[in-house]
Amino acid sequence: MRDEDERPRRLTRAETKARTRALLLEAAAQVFARKGFAGASVDDIAESAGFSTGALYSNFASKDELFVELLSKRSGSRLAEAAEIVSDRSGSVEDEQALLSRLLVDVAGEDMDLAPLQAEFWLYAIRRPEFQERMAAQFRANRDALSTVLADRAKERGQSGDVPFDGVATVVMALFQGLVQLRRMDPELVPENLYGDAVHWLFSGLSAAHRAKD
Template identity: 70%
Template structure:
């Protein structure tokens, strides 16, 4: 191998910026988990990431913006998992419901540290209209993504009709979030199969209306 081939490829400016931003978000997750949203500062986050405060402010305008992006990135990760499950037309409906039920249990049982921060930030944001808009926008984006997947899957099965896919997605997401929170409080109240069973009841009710 030549010396030129052995040299690693230099990152582009955009790649370097994206990597720095990701490092800041990783550091923020650690600081927020340790100190809570109210107790954390931009100085803490920058120090944890090994950057200056100025470097942080070149990517984010405030601690609130860091946390909003952190919430969004975690939400996108879980949404991608859910969309992949629902979009897999090779799965039967029962298999899809079982897979979604397992995802509810996984989120509830393994994202506990971040759950505390979500609750803390929700209380912070609910008193501030500008942050409520961010939370609402995030939910709407998730709903729209799920709506598209549900509509496409129904069309493939010849079941599209006049189903209210937006409203259905809203209820499914709310059910997901609610059961996750309840399982964190009392796992016995939310067995692994419950989300799948509840979504089946929902779809059965829609079918009965036709």
């Protein structure tokens, strides 16, 4: 039971285990994204992380638990950035469009695993009623954050009213997801600035519809 190393350990036992867990989760994200939930084997994941299946099962009860853990951690990583962009009133409208478009291009092009992983999460959730509500709650939280930002911005600009911010936030997020998927299929289908343009059209159409009611 004694440790062979007498000098102070750099990593405690709990820390090395946490590190193993983190490495396994990272590898799992990649393998699940590349082969899908059913298509990925636990051997793939463990080996890709540099461990054995035994090590994996000492950290996670099952393949499902590993996947669900991922779903919990990797929820609104990128959406926070979008909310930040929209809430930042220092830039011009053109800057905002450019930044939103850039975000979409990044998600579709650079973080190659995110979009397929999100699709796997969605499929997993709609097939298991017990997780459907959990994922819906996650989305609602994200939407509420964006919705609040939109409402604040509208108030600052003196646009009073009955604008359905929740609906607009939902549309902005759904469009993002849809365009990311299309751009992953063929980048030429979704030009660099299409998302920014679309959000711009949406907002100006929205404020027009709102003004008309005054």
